[in-house]
C-alpha cells in the first residue's frame with residue numbers, strides 16, 4: 222500500500238483491494254527463549270507475557286519475531302504502554318503494535334466483541350474460505366523505512382496495525398480488505414503526545430475515550446471487502462451504519478462501548494439534493510461521483526440510511542443477501558475507485574431483485590418521512 226493511499230482524509234475512501242496474492246508459510250525457527258516479563262505501566266498492575274518461542278504458529282500462518290507477545294488483563298482502567306514493537310494475537314486478528322502505544326486493558330476484549338458482532342449482523346465470516354490471504358503488508362512508511370513485521374504471515378487473521386504518528390504526518394485510520402491501520406490519538410502514550418507540540422498544544426484533538434466506533438467502521442471495511450466489492454456509497458455507508466449499529470448492540474455489555482455511545486455525537490453530512498422517491502435510485506446509481514467539496518461525505522450518509530432501511534426490511538440477512546448476489550452475478554466487476562455507470566445499474570438491479578422493484582422509491586419516501594438526507598448545503 223502506498224503512502225498516498227494511507228494519507229487520505231477520513232472523508233475520502235479507504236482503499237479496498239480485492240487482492241489475491243501468494244500464500245506461503247515462513248520457515249519456522251524453533252529456538253526456545255525464556256518466558257515471563259512483567260511490565261508495570263505507570264500506576265497500573267498491567268502484566269504482559271513474552272512468547273514461549275521466537276516463532277509462533279497461528280491457525281494457518283507463522284510469524285518469526287524477536288518481539289514480545291502481549292496479553293492484556295481485560296481491565297479497562299489498567300494500561301499497557303509499549304516501549305518496543307510487540308503484538309497481541311487473538312482468534313481472528315493480530316494487533317501489530319508500534320512503540321509508544323497506550324492500550325487500555327480491555328482493548329482486545331472489546332475488539333473481539335466488535336468483530337463477532339459485525340460477523341453476526343453482516344451474516345458473513347471475517348475469513349471467507351475461498352479467499353487467499355497474503356503476507357502482512359510492508360507498512361515501513363510508518364516506521365521510517367523499517368519493517369518490524371517483515372515476512373510475517375498470519376493466515377486468515379486480520380493484521381491490525383496500531384501506529385503512532387510522531388512526525389506528525391497527519392495519518393488517519395484506514396483499511397483494506399487485507400488489513401487495518403489504526404492511528405488513534407487516544408492510543409498514543411502520554412509521553413509521546415506531550416513530546417509533539419502539535420498535539421500537546423492542541424488537547425482538543427483527542428477525546429477522553431477510545432472511539433471504538435471508528436474501529437468498527439474500519440473493521441467493517443476489512444470484513445465486507447473480504448467478502449465482496451461494492452460501490453462507494455455502499456462501502457462507506459455500510460461502514461458508517463455498522464459503526465452505529467455495533468455500538469448500540471454492545472453498549473449494555475461493555476463499559477468502554479457504553480462510553481462511546483454516551484459521549485460521541487454521530488453527525489450526518491449534507492447532501493447535494495434532498496433525497497425523495499423520485500430521485501433516490503438515480504442518486505444511488507450516480508454514486509456521488511461528482512460531488513463537490515462542500516458535500517464531501519454525502520456517500521457516507523446516504524449509504525448509512527440506505528443500509529439502515531434495508532436492515533429494517535430484511536433483518537440480519539440484509540448484507541449477506543446482497544453480498545451473495547453480487548458474487549454470483551455474471552459479469553459483475555465493479556471497481557471501487559473507478560466509476561462505471563453500467564456496473565452501478567447492475568448493482569441497483571440486484572438490490573431491486575432482492576428487495577422489490579420499488580425499493581428505491583420506498584426508501585425515498587422513508588427518508589422524507591424520517592427527515593433523513595434532507596439537509597443540503599443550499
Ligand SMILES: [Zn+2]
Pocket residue numbers: 234235438439442457460
Ligand atoms: Zn471508511
